[in-house]
Amino acid sequence: MNPIMDATQWVGPLVLFLLMVAVGLELAPADFRRIMKAPLAVTVGTLGQIVLLPLLTWGIVALLDVPPIFAAGAIIVAVSPGAGISNILVASAGANVALSVTLTAFASVLCVVTLPTIAALGMRYFLGEAVDIEVPVVHLMVQLSLTLLFPIGVGMYWRASRPEFVGRHRERLQRGALVAIVVLMVLGSLFSDSSDFTIGDAGAGMLAALLWTVLAMAIGWGLAAAIGLPSADRFTFLIEFSTRNIGVAAIVAMSGLGRLDLALYIGAYMTIAYPLAATFVVLRRRRGGFAR
Secondary structure, X not given: OOHHHHHHHHHHHHHHHHHHHHHHOOOOHHXXXXXXXXXXXXXXXXXXXXXHXXXXXXXXXXXXXXXXXXXXXXXXXHHOOEOOHHHHHHHHHOOOXXXXXXXXXXXXXXXXXXXXXXXXXXXXXXXXXXXXXXXXXXHHHHHHHHHHHHHHHHHHXXXXXXXXXXXXXXXXXXXXXXXHXXXXXXXXXXXXXXXXXXXXXXXXXXXXXXXXXHHHHHHHHHHHHHOOOOHHHHHHHHHHHHOEOHHHHHHHHHHHOOOHHHHHHHHHHHHHHHHHHHHHHHHHXXXXXXXX
């Protein structure tokens, strides 16, 4: 077995566990109860990501004729939950942090079921025989329960029981876990069987990532506007819809599915989406918020 592949089988889930502990450190039980106070925004924001982002992926894959392995990576990214970094971006922009945290929390919990099932359907109906990837739905559900739900609970417990310790070490844990995920992705890209890819394939993958990110932002903003949310909430939707959790996507791809080559698209997405989201944050801060 490829030594990098072998390492991802046990290092990857451990790193994801630490990353989700960091997510849990940002959460409190009130974040899950908030749906009772803002049911429309939380429900529409959550269901919109689950339903519309995979459909957007299918449209872009078909429109740009994206290479199959990039298309498979795009599906994994689309069905992954929102990233914990989205909460930081929303806070930096002066938007609705409470809504951002709640959407991230619900997406992280629900993805235990939604990610394996929607990914399996996407691989089957979007790609057909183009890629030889069988999504082990039940296995992924069990793996995600252990590497998402449990560590989120651990992080929430630590936040409630040891607030001073969490305050000192939270950012260090977040940065360390994120760096480890990026290192695994880079190694996965370097050691994947990508000899058949061309410069044109890489360009198509980057273009797909850019188009997907921009349209995901537009969908988030437009959906929030359609239900009458204020500007701060619209911007929160914009960030939440476009900023996916690359840690979950990478570990599902490399450890859950055993495909290092899926890291190629995930890496392309990361280099496009996160800087673009940060750019929108800077623009909002400079302009004092987008118009209502």
